[in-house]
Amino acid sequence: MSFVLALFVSWWIGATVSVVVVHRAALRALWNEPVLAQPVLIVESDDWGPGPVADADALAGLASRLAAVRDQRGRPAVMTLGVVCSLPDGAAMLADGLARYHRRALDAPEFAPMVEAMRAGCGAGVFALQRHGMEHFWPDALLARARVDASLRDWLADPQARSEGLPSHLQSRWIDASVLPSRPLDPAAVQCAVDEEARLLERLFGAAPVVAVPNTFVWDDAVERAWAGSSVRCIVTPGRRIEGRDGQGALMPPTRVIRNGERTADGLMQLVRDDYFEPIRGHRAEQVWQAVAAKRRLGRPVLLETHRESFVGAAAVARAANDELERALRGVLERHPDVRFLSTAELADELAAAATGLVTRSLPHRVAVFLARVEHEPALRRFLKYSGLRFALAPVFLIAGVMHGRCAARAR
Numbered sequence: 001m002s003f004v005l006a007l008f009v010s011w012w013i014g015a016t017v018s019v020v021v022v023h024r025a026a027l028r029a030l031w032n033e034p035v036l037a038q039p040v041l042i043v044e045s046d047d048w049g050p051g052p053v054a055d056a057d058a059l060a061g062l063a064s065r066l067a068a069v070r071d072q073r074g075r076p077a078v079m080t081l082g083v084v085c086s087l088p089d090g091a092a093m094l095a096d097g098l099a100r101y102h103r104r105a106l107d108a109p110e111f112a113p114m115v116e117a118m119r120a121g122c123g124a125g126v127f128a129l130q131r132h133g134m135e136h137f138w139p140d141a142l143l144a145r146a147r148v149d150a151s152l153r154d155w156l157a158d159p160q161a162r163s164e165g166l167p168s169h170l171q172s173r174w175i176d177a178s179v180l181p182s183r184p185l186d187p188a189a190v191q192c193a194v195d196e197e198a199r200l201l202e203r204l205f206g207a208a209p210v211v212a213v214p215n216t217f218v219w220d221d222a223v224e225r226a227w228a229g230s231s232v233r234c235i236v237t238p239g240r241r242i243e244g245r246d247g248q249g250a251l252m253p254p255t256r257v258i259r260n261g262e263r264t265a266d267g268l269m270q271l272v273r274d275d276y277f278e279p280i281r282g283h284r285a286e287q288v289w290q291a292v293a294a295k296r297r298l299g300r301p302v303l304l305e306t307h308r309e310s311f312v313g314a315a316a317v318a319r320a321a322n323d324e325l326e327r328a329l330r331g332v333l334e335r336h337p338d339v340r341f342l343s344t345a346e347l348a349d350e351l352a353a354a355a356t357g358l359v360t361r362s363l364p365h366r367v368a369v370f371l372a373r374v375e376h377e378p379a380l381r382r383f384l385k386y387s388g389l390r391f392a393l394a395p396v397f398l399i400a401g402v403m404h405g406r407c408a409a410r411a412r
Contacts (some may be wrong), residue, residue, distance in 0.1 A: 026257075026380060030373040033259040034351050035299035037360040039292050039339045041332055042301065042347065043325070044236065044273055046082030046132055046213060047163065047308040049114070050106050056113035058312045059121060065322050066126035069329040075341045076125055077329050081118060082132030082213045084163065085200050088142065090156030098147050101139040107204055115204055122205070128343035129205060131212040131232065133173045134197040136163035138185065142170060144178035164309050169249035173215040174223045181252075182245040187222035194226040210234060211344050218242050218251065221265070228266035234348040235264070236303065239272040260300055261351045269348045273303035277328065279321035280310040285328035292332050292339070298376060299360070299369035301347055 043066075048059070059081075066077040085106050092102035106115060121127030135142075146152040155161045163171060174190065175182040198208040210233040214223065219235075220243045227235065240254035258270050275291040277283050288304060295302045310321045332339055340358065342350070350358045360366060374380050 026377060027374070029257075029259050029262075030377065031366075031370055032261075033300075033373070034261045034359045035366050035369045036301060036358060037362075037365070038358065039296045039332075039336045040301035040342055040347060040358070041077070041288075041292060041304065041329075041339055042342060042344055043077065043079040043277070043304050043306060043329075044082070044130075044213070044344065045079050045306045045308065045311070047084055047136065048081045048118070049084035049132075050087045050104055050108070050111045051114060051162075051312070052160075053113050055308070055312050056117040058318055059114070059117040059127075061318070061322055062311060062325075063117070063121040063124060063126050065326045066121075066329075067124055069326065069333065069341075071333070071339055071341045072337060073340070077341045078126060078128055078343050079121075080128045080130050080211070080344050081121075082130050083118070083201065083209070084132050084136045085134045085197055087135070087163065088139075088156060090158070090161065093143070093146070093156055094153065098143060098153075101143050103135070103139070105134075105200060107200060119205065128211075128345060129201070129209045130236070130344065131197060131201070131209050131227075133215050134193055134200070136173060136215050137166060137170050138173050138176060141176050141178040142166075145170065162309075164307075167249065168216065169245045171216050172218040172245060174219045175244050177245055177249070180245060180247050180249055184220060184244070185222065187225070190222045191226040191229065194223075194230045198230045209345070211236060211348070216251075218244065220244075224264045224266050224268060228264075228268055232268060234269045234271060234345060236273050236344060237270050239274050269352060271303060271344060271348060272300070273305050275302050275304050277304045277306045277325070278310050279306075279324045280317065283324075285324055285331050288328040289331050289335055292336055296336065297369075297372050299365075299373075303344065 048055070062079060066079055069077045071077075083106070086103040089102035089104045093100075096102065104110075118127060118129065122129065142152070146156060152166075155165055169177045169180065169182065172182070174185065176185055201208040208231060210231060212227050212232045212234070213236045217238045219241070224235070237258045239258050241256045241258060242251050242254050244252045246252050258272060260270070260272050262270050264270060275288075275295070277288055288302075291302050291304070311318050350356045353359075
């Protein structure tokens with residue numbers, strides 16, 4: 001009996017040491033990642049910019065829906081708007097024989113209704129602007145491809161065309177996707193593009209947003225440096241960094257994993273957006289409720305990704321999307337009365353603060369969340385399963401779950 005016990009203890013110690021040695025970087029990152037004391041929900045909507053007056057009406061409708069749903073502090077639900085500052089002037093480009101790029105920017109009089117809708121929503125506290133590029137593509141890359149691709153020339157000839165209609169790889173603004181595999185952009189050109197975008201946003205809204213969202217989540221060090229030099233404080237990421245497109249135009253493998261609150265080499269805070277709500281693609285409120293419950297267990301915020309295309313177009317489709325969004329928000333409030341509605345910039349400020357009520361300092365709560373994160377991490381979960389350590393640690397995970405439930409109940 002003593003031999004069996006000694007064998008079990010030796011195996012347990014060996015397996016534990018192995019997981020710590022092999023996965024020490026991931027374990028350290030999971031422990032250092034801030035643990036939220038309450039659930040946070042931010043609706044992140046990209047691709048808003050120049051467009052028909054109907055788009056401005058769509059924003060006004062969204063603003064009224066968001067204002068009607070408030071958290072315990074009286075804060076309305078917040079939707080961030082990833083602002084794309086211009087679109088191509090296809091008629092001028094084609095008339096010019098595609099010799100150079102022409103644009104129609106958001107500061108043109110024809111787009112004044114959109115600007116006013118954005119300003120009104122920001123004033124009401126339901127919108128928060130974020131940088132999403134002067135264009136949703138790199139102009140020289142689009143121009144080069146249009147010279148040899150008839151479908152792109154047709155796209156330019158359509159006055160109603162939207163950037164969503166471009167091939168996915170061309171929508172990656174911060175690379176040269178005129179050839180595949182893609183190539184990095186010249187850092188000086190990147191800095192000029194970032195500064196140009198910032199100047200336009202400052203003219204229109206009084207200040208350039210401090211949060212940037214890389215188009216299609218493709219960016220590199222040069223883009224981070226340019227943002228850091230242009231008053232950006234926070235980058236929205238998918239939890240990993242992708243730096244290019246492969247020979248088929250697909251996203252290249254990620255170069256690094258990103259956790260909430262981690263800093264870039266230039267000091268920019270990074271947040272993770274990896275939950276989705278696209279009514280136009282059939283997503284339902286129930287998926288939002290599941291996401292909030294899951295992220296609460298992991299002590300993480302829910303940055304809910306959505307796009308303009310779900311809320312514009314046919315009136316019936318847009319109305320259904322608004323209805324589903326409101327149902328999702330009200331359902332979250334019912335299930336998590338202590339949920340916080342914030343903008344992404346506000347969340348970044350809370351995480352950066354030395355002391356904040358949003359980030360828990362309770363050791364039992366942090367330990368319970370850490371163990372939940374370990375179990376949720378794919379590589380760690382596989383190791384625990386196939387080493388048998390998950391079975392041996394079952395009582396620990398059970399106790400951690402109970403601890404987390406009690407912490408959540410106290411927070412409510």
